[in-house]
Amino acid sequence: MSQRSKDVWRRANIEETKILLRQELVQVLTASDEDQLLVYILKRIQILQENTDATQLLSCFILIIESLRHQDIFGGLSKKQVQDLSTLARSILKVAGVRPRHSPSSFLYTELHAALSALSASQGEPWLALWELEIGNYAADLPAELEARQQLDMGLNTLRMGQGETAKIFFQKALSLAENAALREEIQFQLVRLQRLQGADGINENLQSPMLQAALLWEKTCLEVRKTQDLSSMVALTKKGQPLHEKNYQLELFLYAGCHPKTLWSQKVMKVSSSSSLKKLYQGGNAVLFSIAQSLEMAYDSQLPFPRRLEDIKKIFPKIKLLAKVEHELLIWLYLARWLYRCHHYKLAKVCFFEYESLCKKLSGGESRDLIGLAADMLEIDWVEKAA
Secondary structure (H helix, E strand, O other), X not given: OOHHHHHHOOHXXXXXXXXXXXXXXXXXHHHXXXXXXXXXXXXXXXXXXXXXXXXXXXXXXXXXXXXXXXXXHHOOOOHHHHHHHHHHHHHHHHHOOOOOOOOOOOHHHHHHHHHHHHHHHHOOOHHHHHHHHHHHHHHOOOOHHHHXXXXXXXXXXXXXXXXXXXXXXXXXXXXXXXXXXXXXXXXXXXXXXXXXXXXXXXXXXXXXXXXXXXXXXXXXXXXXXXXXXXXXXXXXXXXXXXXXXXXXHHHHHHHXXXXXXXXXXXXXXXXXXXXXXXXXXXXXXXXXXXXXXXXXXXXXXXXXXXXXXHHHHHOOHHHHOOOOOHHHHHHHHHHHHHHHHHOOOHHHHHHHHHHHHHHHHHHHOOOOOOOOOOOHHHHOOXXXXXXX
């Protein structure tokens, strides 16, 4: 490889090329939309991949990573396209002489596998996401900050699988490596979230980021609900003009109300099907959670025949694994158990409640059977007798 090619694949030049290409993509997005941006990226990749010039190949590789990140957020690529793009990215690195663990730019393998990991996670495949991260970890000796991000992602994937203690190990390792203040706060928040999901009694953490402050406020409110079974604070925080009104917490509140032993809370929260703000939220994200919430709300529609409602609920189960947060899965299993019990379908209620209880035990290392704190009455049910 010529000296010029070696210079092209040095970290400083790689980072500079990334900045220039991302500026270019921002301009394209500003003038069009997400779909047109993907079309633009794919056309550029098609042209660049046929060029043997080192600079052009580097741009092609970076644009492939951008296309995978675009897929993670907006979609638009088929599975075959994702596979072909990842294969092309590896081929480019091979042609450029970039060898895993032996080249200064071998961190590009890590970036490729990190992008593929994010895709797997968003598709409800945390095991594959973990494997991609681990493959990426072996590809290069990472700077502490990048390794911290990798450890954080490992923790997020294991937490989604319900492995609370394993997630804690990854989060603590990430915190020990991170130097960037924003990344440290993000890790600290995930540790707080984990503590709540493992049954902690209180939260003392203070964070500077406005977004994380809002998330931290919700975590504290969830702890309050666990202790008091009173949803008043949740209702107040999600009202118009309040800190959590425009966030996905309205959907969580809907689930909390459905999990509560008293039906009056469901009457106090915003209806999913008629909420224009939630419909807007659905268009911008949280599509899976919104879709599930719609089906759960329809389950209580007494105007519909019960078999029709069961058919609609059946659509939920393939979607549960696509949820980004394990706490949403907890809420959905408890919500379903409550609904089925109220409908006197005790056998199915038992199955759903045992899923909830099992996930609680898994997250808490066997310490809790009710991490949400709204199932004390259901823990007292003689399920064997009820389901007989």
